[in-house]
Amino acid sequence: MFKRALIAAAVAAAVSAPAFADVSITGSMEMNFMVVDTDAATTHELDRGLQIDFSGSDKLDSGSSLIWKVSQKITSGNTNNHTDSYLSQQAWGGREGWVGFTGDWGTFKLGRQFLNSYLTLDWPYGQGGNWQLAENNWFAPAAAGKLTAHFLNGASANYVSPSFGGFSFGVQHSWDVKAGNQNGVDLGDNSITDLSANYSAGSLGLNAGYLFGSDVGSKGDASQWYVGATYGFDFGLNLRALYTGYSKDVNGGASQDGFDWIVGGTYSFGKSFVKASYHGADADNLAGSRSIASVEYGYSLSKNTVGYARYQWRNKEAGDLQYGMVGVWTGF
Template sequence: MKATQWMAMGVALAAGNAAAGTMQLFGVVDASIEYAKGSDSVVRMREGQQAASRWGIRGIEDLGGGLKANFLVESGFNIDTGTEFFGNNRLFGRQAYLGLSGSWGEFRLGRQYTPSFYALLRLDPFLLNGAVSPFNLLSATASQGTGHVAYGARFDNAVQYFSPKWGGFGFGAAVAPGEVPGSARSGLNFGMNATWEAGNAYAFYSYQGMYSGANLQVEPTLTSNHFVGGSYRFKPVEIGLLFSAASSERPETRSARHYGVTFSWAVTQRDTFKAAALKRQILGGGQRPLAVTLGWDHDLSKRTTAYVRAVLVHNSAGGSVSNNSIVIDPGSGDDAKSVSVGLRHRF
């Protein structure tokens, strides 16, 4: 297609947007160089250690009377290879939803972040980054036995509601059917959160329930995750705490507890030091890993940031829990370590 044709198409799209609403192309590009050591060591280029690389389209239309329609579709990719990332070959694996909003709140339909994800996101200084955040241990299942469904950051087929804020208090709820014929509970996911933020303080409680599999021969069992936490900002420092409990209806499945602490320090207007640690404990014995991440962000501009990340996962004897795709031999008890330097650009 000739350049003039592309320009004409752009003018036509802009004119359509002006009449129907607004639409925006957005994204993140993030790349780093990392040294990682687990059972073996490696030097590699990694993507998304500050924020996962992605591109997306969002739109909104004013329907009048305070009612608005909106949508968002978002796809992840690997900046080091250009391949699709995070969606398991889905076109928009990160998010894909359509919604309506007004003074009464907002409803969304589609693949979305869960209520628990939104509550935890505000607490974690690493923004639940899938590569480096210690909060990744919340999704671990090691030593818990069969029947435990790992906590997930997203629901497919979700109907989600977000309330307006009343004096800093708000809540959200979501339900996502498993869509298994003949079994209403198979694969059913649901959750809620209640948050409060006023001044320098933040507090939340969140619940996430997930029913196992799509095997009609096996009765679905419920895995429950409870999260409670909060933070307080002593300008320019913010400190937070987290407690989490994960359990299953199956009697042979052990429960897990998680204890977390977070720290963020705005050293200058452009520099931020951040740290977080999470301890995972299996009741009745089993692996008890500790994950710690340190980071430094330096804003080169409003959209471009240089950063450093240091990750450690310390395993108990016989453990093999990892983070950041660091290879640990099963049952070795080896620690996972990495140091990386990277650059992130938002558009």
């Protein structure tokens, strides 16, 4: 009788326990050993990326959900990762920190988050070591209008639509991009507006966007646009190509223009894959065009872990270097 009473009490306690929001811990760990060869010297480097994300969701009575995310990333190199924001990704919540709502009507987020268009240029188009496609720090003075370089913004409002027959769009506005303090600054000051559109039909993917900014980095207006496409074949080959142009007002009412383009492909077979890409760029006031060629081989060590080796070559205008890298990445 006593045992039956204990069981009944335990069941009653379980049934009456309060419901908690869903919380998850995810992230990735990456470690690479690099040998970088330039005319001046050959160096040996460690390139690391250790990321941890905390995210949650709470189902509301209306049927929608409140969602949130806080994350940080420990990286090598510049702790600010080439943005104007004052908060490093290595600070807690420095990578992302936002609260939002999601439902059949779409997703709305407010807080520190990436530009939608930056995420598109970074992946799938910039995969395989072509981070310069979305950023401007490899020749910053010539690419002042590349707004995707200001990729992580502390004050950002972002709406992404649901899919309508494969089509979706995003509208995002970030302000106080230059100062990064989010205190006493109007919505239009140092701002970037990001309009993006995506379409998917079977193996075909299309991406396009237009960004415009005001007084970002320096006085004057800036704009950027891009169009890209991906296509996957049944035998394991995936192709990608993207073109982005950008413009920045300079003194005297003139503008400074530039563009990037990239073509690449990934062939997967068994547990292995091979990636290759060619990235070109040019802009006003440059002595010559930039070129970067990359090739990478990877092997799946498990469903969560990949080992890989990469070789990249950059011409004189792009840094005049070549590097080899071996590394491992795991996600959880």
